[in-house]
């Protein structure tokens with residue numbers, strides 16, 4: 011049978027969503043390689059899963075600059091209601107303008123307006139100015155389709171490595187690894 015770790019990932023994500031207690035099961039730690047060569051990390055919410063990988067979005071932010079310079083990242087999910095961790099390593103692929111537009115259109119209005127109002131990761135002398143800017147864009151775009159800002163992009167994380175870990179407080183952890191080898195996947199267990 012063909013190994014499909016993305017399918018397993020989706021099943022685990024769906025199980026965490028169904029449990030209903032995790033308010034943000036799509037949240038994960040996105041690790042990048044900083045412009046100075048040192049690691050950098052922050053939480054992100056993934057925007058979707060396709061048969062090619064995982065979609066995340068960004069703007070001309072620090073993470074955007076880092077992924078442009080070194081298009082390799084790690085995503086780490088912790089799903090407390092099922093006591094599971096998933097670690098993914100992969101390549102960052104820039105999506106087409108058409109895909110960017112489709113993904114932006116699917117975001118909720120508040121996210122769209124924040125994308126216009128905030129120049130993410132840039133210094134600001136007064137943080138309350140964002141509120142003003144947000145209100146101004148809300149007015150400008152009232153009853154209009156909000157277009158995608160030029161600096162807003164979606165990225166496909168094309169996985170090369172998965173580790174699925176199940177924590178069992180009464181037993182040893184099970185660590186299941188899938189590594190990409192050419193066009194197929196190899197599967198093995200590693201010790202806790």
Ligand SMILES: Cc1cc2nc3c(=O)[nH]c(=O)nc-3n(C[C@H](O)[C@H](O)[C@H](O)COP(=O)(O)O)c2cc1C
Nearest residue numbers: 034037052053054055056067068071072073074131
């Ligand atoms: C649970 C959680 C989810 C987040 N989701 C996103 C997200 O989807 N997109 C985003 O740009 N920032 C998100 N953030 C904020 C990021 O952690 C980070 O502050 C922001 O992306 C700027 O990071 P950068 O300066 O390294 O680019 C989230 C933060 C948390 C705690």
